[in-house]
Amino acid sequence: MTKASKKRLHMVQHHERCKGCGFCILECPKEALSVSDDVNRKGYPLVKLDEEKCIVCAICHTVCPDYVFERREVA
Amino acid sequence: MAQKLIPELLVEDNKFCPGCGHGIVNRVLAEVLEELGLADKAVGSLAVGCGCLMMDTFGTDWVQAPHGRAAAVAVGVKRVRPECCVFTYQGDGDSLAIGFSETMYAAIRNENITAIIVNNGIFGMTGGQMAPTSLPGQRTTTSPKGRDAALTGQPLNIINQMKNLPVGYLARGSVDTAKEINKVKKYIRTGIETQMKGGGYSMIEILSPCPTNWKMTLQNSLDHIRSTVRATYPLGEFVKDGERTDA
Numbered sequence: 278m279t280k281a282s283k284k285r286l287h288m289v290q291h292h293e294r295c296k297g298c299g300f301c302i303l304e305c306p307k308e309a310l311s312v313s314d315d316v317n318r319k320g321y322p323l324v325k326l327d328e329e330k331c332i333v334c335a336i337c338h339t340v341c342p343d344y345v346f347e348r349r350e351v352a
Numbered sequence: 353m354a355q356k357l358i359p360e361l362l363v364e365d366n367k368f369c370p371g372c373g374h375g376i377v378n379r380v381l382a383e384v385l386e387e388l389g390l391a392d393k394a395v396g397s398l399a400v401g402c403g404c405l406m407m408d409t410f411g412t413d414w415v416q417a418p419h420g421r422a423a424a425v426a427v428g429v430k431r432v433r434p435e436c437c438v439f440t441y442q443g444d445g446d447s448l449a450i451g452f453s454e455t456m457y458a459a460i461r462n463e464n465i466t467a468i469i470v471n472n473g474i475f476g477m478t479g480g481q482m483a484p485t486s487l488p489g490q491r492t493t494t495s496p497k498g499r500d501a502a503l504t505g506q507p508l509n510i511i512n513q514m515k516n517l518p519v520g521y522l523a524r525g526s527v528d529t530a531k532e533i534n535k536v537k538k539y540i541r542t543g544i545e546t547q548m549k550g551g552g553y554s555m556i557e558i559l560s561p562c563p564t565n566w567k568m569t570l571q572n573s574l575d576h577i578r579s580t581v582r583a584t585y586p587l588g589e590f591v592k593d594g595e596r597t598d599a
Contacts, residue, residue, distance in 0.1 A: 286353055298371035298563075298570050304530055321370070335356045339530045342375025343366060348356040 284350040286333050288326060294343045297321035301337035301346065310337065359383050361391055364409040368402060371570040373527040373560025377470055378406055380537045381441075384544060385412065390437040397426035399451060401443040402476045420451025423458040426465045437544060439466040444485040445475035448508055452484070459514045459553045466543045467555040469510065472562040473581065480565030484508040487584055492565075507584055510557060515590050515598075520552030522591040526559040528577040532587070539589065551593060559585055 295317055301324060302310045309330035315323045324345070338346040359382035368374045385391050394412040398404045399422040407414050417425035422440040430438040440447070447455045447469045458465060474492050475481040482492040482499055485507050489498040511522050521543050525536035536558055543554035559581055561573035568576065590598050 286355065291358075294365050296370035300371060300570060303571060303574070333353065335353075336530045338356045339533050340376065340527075342368065342370075342372055342379075344358045344362060344375070344379060347358055348353070350355055 284352050286348055287328075287351045288331055288333055288335070288337065289347045289349045289351070290324070290326060291345050291347070292317050292323050293319075295321055295324060295345045296343050297324075298342065299324075300340045300342065304336050304340045306334065306336060307332055359386050361386060361411045362409065363411040366409050367405040369562075369564040371561060371563040371573065372402070373472065373558070373562075374402055374406070374470060376527045376533055377468065377536070377558055377560065378410060380533065381439075381468065381540055382410065384537060384541045385437070388437075388541070388544060388548070390544065390548070393435065394437045394439065395426075395429050395433070397422040397429065397438065397440045399440075399442055399446045400477075401446040403441045403443050403446070403470065406441065420446055420449070421454050422447065423451060423454040423463075423465070423467060426467075427458055427461075427463045430463065430465050434464070437466070437548060439468060439544070439547075441468045442470070443476060444469060444471040444473065445478075445481075445483040448510055449475075449484050452508075455510070456513065459517050459519050459555065462518050462520070462552040464520075464547055464550060464552055465554075466540075466547045467553070468540065468543075469555065469557045470560045471557050471585065472560045472565075473507075474562060474565050476562050476565055480562070480567075487580065509585060510555070511590050514555065515596060518552070518594065519555070519591055520594055521546040521554035521556075521589075523555075523589040524557045524559070524585060524587050526577060526582065526587055528559070528561065528574045535587075542589075542592070546593070557585070559587075
């Protein structure tokens with residue numbers, strides 16, 4: 278197995294961009310997203326990702342109006 | 353599965369309200385321009401409205417047109433720089449109220465540009481006034497008892513106005529679900545490809561929520577689009593490669 282193939286895809290969140298609209302929470306097919314108690318610098322509530330439920334389908338990336346989610350290879 | 357990264361054309365975070373559909377359309381448009389290799393050859397034309405906020409955040413070249421006249425300016429740019437990908441990005445109040453004449457005549461002359469019209473049924477930036485696209489009975493700040501169709505007319509369906517003209521491509525999408533957003537991406541890609549192969553005028557209308565001015569939660573806005581707005585503005589491709597697809 279090469280080193281590259283060991284990398285796994287993960288959903289990476291850019292919390293500072295979030296405006297807390299909740300579109301990702303409404304659309305997530307596995308209900309892996311929820312509102313957390315923390316807020317970002319703009320004062321919007323953060324979206325918490327449950328890695329165990331997440332199937333990395335990237336629907337949150339598709340619906341997010343504020344570019345919070347990316348599907349990235351993380352070593 | 354491939355990576356899904358944020359397009360480099362989105363040089364800054366957007367400035368739209370929470371839940372606004374413009375952000376999704378911006379990302380989809382950036383992805384299409386990058387995938388087609390047109391990021392350096394794209395010129396956008398903006399007039400007035402919430403869409404103008406993207407001038408600071410979207411990394412293509414822009415021309416600021418007078419209110420409503422984005423289509424006329426885009427036509428001028430395309431005629432002198434035919435190698436560029438020229439598009440307009442407007443809301444419904446801008447393109448279909450003040451700029452109706454310019455939008456319509458660009459289609460009547462079958463000018464080789466792509467128009468992206470984000471339809472949220474109101475004037476968003478000025479505080480939610482009634483637009484030509486407001487639905488009958490819709491409450492806005494200038495129709496607090498609901499739009500009276502007997503007094504102000506029926507909502508303007510721009511695709512019905514254009515589909516008998518000799519245009520290249522007409523489609524209507526919506527950003528209320530992930531599935532429809534993927535279709536919007538396909539429509540925008542086809543529209544821009546139509547322009548780049550000289551296929552004539554292409555227009556993509558996109559139904560978008562405006563939770564701030566509709567005074568609804570995002571969930572209610574999305575339900576409203578699915579249950580009510582789509583009935584007046586059906587989705588799909590109406591003209592493709594100059595041929596009616598719904599006839």
